[in-house]
Amino acid sequence: MDLPPTRPLAGGHRPARRRAAWALAAVVVALATLVWWLSPMGRGSLRHGTVTVATGVPTGVYDLYGKLLAPVLRADLPGDRVRLLSSQGSVQNIDYVASGRADFTFAQADAVADYHGPARSRLRAVARLYDDYAQLIVPAGSGVTSARGLRGLRVGLGQSGSGVNLIARRILTAAGLDPDRDITAVPAGIDTAPGMLRSGRLDAFFWSGGLPTGAVQTLSEHFPVKLVQLGDLIGPLNALGAAARYYRSAVMPSDAYPDMRDSRAVPTIAVANLLITTDHEDPAVVQRVTQAVIDSRDRIGAVVHPAQQVDLRTAIYTDPLPLDEGARRYYLSVKP
Secondary structure: OOOOOOOHHHHHHHHHHHHHHHHHHHHHHHHHHHHHHHOHHHHHOOOOOEEEEEOOOOOOHHHHHHHHHHHHHHHHOOOOEEEEEOOOOHHHHHHHHHHOOOOEEEEEHHHHHHOOOOOHHHEEEEEEEEEEEEEEEEEOOOOOOOHHHHOOOEEEOOOOOOHHHHHHHHHHHHOOOOOOOOOEEEOOOOOOHHHHHHOOOOOEEEEEEOOOOHHHHHHHHHOOEEEEOOHHHHHHHHOOOHHHHHOEEEEEOOOOOOOOOOOOOEEEEEEEEEEEEEOOOOHHHHHHHHHHHHHOHHHHHOOOHHHHHOOHHHHOOOOOOOEOHHHHHHHHHOOO
């Protein structure tokens, strides 16, 4: 009786087939991991912690920008909690980020240039956002026509940790006034200064912010005020030191505050605003934050008009800080 034929070839190929199957499975797993990593959930799961953004004083542009940006970040960083931290403004914001109390913040370029704390070398920029305009607001009937006319008056200079305090003191110095002797300096920010001007407790106040600033607009709707030109001080201002080189001449258009009694174009001084972080931050998180800021421009800009200035072509110009690695990756990924 003939025996059934044996099948040595089939049995001999089993190890090879098994190896091929394992290799295929490894490829599938690798591809699945890559898809997960590139998905919003994969990227958002990098930290599973809290992302803190320092903003500013209530009714200021930083404060409103932060409130509108927060839900965008929550959507783009699932698994992370986004927390907003109020502050006095640029100077304090930089301290918050440098000390690790905040992960991201807004700050004027001049305030960044002025910072020389121990973490100075670790500061990084995410994007250049929009320009702040120095604004000197007085009652419509005031005789003040320049910063030089503030001598002897009660002037709101912003809080000590604010960018407006920094630029206001420099403007007064450029005008030949000593901020501590020639005026009565009042530490009033944009959250309190309009009300103090309206009630007669201030003769003038400085503000540095995007156009229009809601608190100034609201004031002009209920109380007759005007803007004082500051354009004559750009030369003396730039001569004050290295940080002052971040100031440039600018003009506030006549329709910036349409309800002001004397609605006209007003020469002034502008300085860039930056979104900053440190090199401690995960580059993948920074990349997602950068994308969120750029992608939300129109949505936020519909409410915070200065945000309309956010643009890929200018966002990378973040002097005096280098771009963060995560931000650089984002800009390279969308480069035409």
